[in-house]
Every structure is written in C-alpha cells, then in structure tokens.
Amino acid sequence: MRISVQEAPFELGAESDAFAAGVANAGAVVTFTGVVRDADQGGLQAMEIEHYPGMTEKALTAIAEEAMSRWSLADALVIHRHGRLAPGERIMMVATAARHRKDAFEAAEYLMDYLKSRAPFWKKEILAGGTSDWVAAKDADEDALKRW
Amino acid sequence: MDVLYFAWVRERIGLPRERVETTAATVADLVEELRSREERYAAAFADLSALRVALDQELSEFDAPLDGVREVAFFPPMTGG
Numbered sequence: 001m002r003i004s005v006q007e008a009p010f011e012l013g014a015e016s017d018a019f020a021a022g023v024a025n026a027g028a029v030v031t032f033t034g035v036v037r038d039a040d041q042g043g044l045q046a047m048e049i050e051h052y053p054g055m056t057e058k059a060l061t062a063i064a065e066e067a068m069s070r071w072s073l074a075d076a077l078v079i080h081r082h083g084r085l086a087p088g089e090r091i092m093m094v095a096t097a098a099r100h101r102k103d104a105f106e107a108a109e110y111l112m113d114y115l116k117s118r119a120p121f122w123k124k125e126i127l128a129g130g131t132s133d134w135v136a137a138k139d140a141d142e143d144a145l146k147r148w
Numbered sequence: 149m150d151v152l153y154f155a156w157v158r159e160r161i162g163l164p165r166e167r168v169e170t171t172a173a174t175v176a177d178l179v180e181e182l183r184s185r186e187e188r189y190a191a192a193f194a195d196l197s198a199l200r201v202a203l204d205q206e207l208s209e210f211d212a213p214l215d216g217v218r219e220v221a222f223f224p225p226m227t228g229g
Binding site for chain 2: 034050052054055058059080091092112115116117118119120121122123124134135136137142
C-alpha cells in the first residue's frame with residue numbers, strides 16, 4: 001500500500017506499470033485518474049488545491065487500510081497532488097489490485113468516494129479575469145458514502 | 149492549543165493558524181469564544197453546518213470535549229478527488 005501527497009506531477013504510465021509489476025499474480029488491476037476539468041468553456045485558469053499536511057496522509061492511509069480490509073486486495077495506491085494545477089493536469093490517481101476484478105473495481109470506487117469527502121483537500125477555481133471560487137462539496141458526494 | 153483554519157475559513161479569518169489559550173470545555177465553547185473576539189471570526193463561524201472540525205487531525209464533532217486536545221482545525225466540507 002502506498003500513499004503519496006505531493007505537489008509534483010506524476011507519470012500515470014510509469015506509476016501504473018510499477019504498481020502492476022508489484023502485483024504480478026493479482027489478475028486484476030484497476031486504475032482511476034482525476035483530471036482538472038475546464039467545466040466553464042475556457043473560463044478556468046487554474047485549480048488550486050489546499051490540504052492539511054499531516055491529517056491528509058493519515059486520512060488517506062486510514063481510507064486505504066479500510067479498503068484493504070474490506071476487499072481481498074493485493075495492493076492499493078493513492079497519489080493526490082496539491083498546489084496550483086492547470087486544466088488538463090492530473091490531480092490524483094488510485095490503483096487497486098485483486099485476484100478478481102469485482103474486488104478491484106469496488107475498492108477503487110470506495111477509495112474515490114471516501115477521499116472526495118473525507119480526505120482534507122479543498123479545491124479553488126481560479127477563473128479568467130482573476131476571480132476565484134472555492135468548490136462547494138456536493139450532497140451527492142456525501143450521499144455516495146452511504147452505499148458502503 | 150493550536151487552532152488551524154483552511155480554505156475559506158482561513159481566508160475569512162485572515163490567518164492559517166494561531167495559538168489560543170482557552171479553558172473551553174468543548175469545540176462549541178471554543179467557537180463561542182472565537183466568535184465573540186472580532187467580526188471576522190463571527191463571519192467565519194456564522195453557520196456551523198457549513199463547517200467541519202478535526203481534533204488532533206481526526207474528524208470530530210462540535211459537541212466533542214477538548215480535554216487533552218493539542219490541535220483543533222476548522223474547515224469547510226472537503227472536496228478532494
């Protein structure tokens with residue numbers, strides 16, 4: 001299990017390859033990548049991601065450990081960036097490895113649902129013209145936790 | 149104790165962290181103390197339903213006791229992923 005909270009970009013291919021190589025007998029590897037989306041047709045200049053150093057790592061570790069215990073996982077990886085990101089940049093990735101795909105898919109969804117609402121990150125959209133808005137948490141994201 | 153603020157809470161109060169000497173028994177008591185300090189605190193803590201609290205880096209509740217707590221953090225609902 002590896003958790004990385006970092007400002008630097010990550011190589012999706014290299015991270016996925018390294019993760020898969022470490023679980024050669026797993027049979028199923030699922031990866032998910034979150035990307036800065038320009039939702040407002042060219043209006044987004046950047047996404048600033050703030051976090052709570054110390055708590056972030058603890059929260060992500062607890063979430064990943066819970067996933068490891070709930071599903072039959074060979075390994076799990078969470079990488080989440082902070083700082084200023086441009087549209088199109090990768091924000092985060094999760095990877096899960098299991099003997100069968102159902103465990104790997106479900107655990108990846110669980111990781112995503114929990115890190116969206118329970119890991120201390122806050123996103124701020126920097127818009128054209130210099131205005132900015134904190135991204136509001138969605139009720140749907142909170143509701144998504146109830147299925148687990 | 150150390151009190152930390154993140155995201156718009158940090159912006160409204162105007163600082164990321166501060167040392168607070170308090171005898172507040174619960175988080176809610178601490179919030180009342182901070183609210184009564186200055187308008188910027190009152191503004192940041194106007195609606196507790198829009199805020200979350202962590203005690204020593206674990207999510208907690210506003211009615212939780214502060215006994216033995218070294219670090220309190222206030223922030224809006226998280227938006228990771």
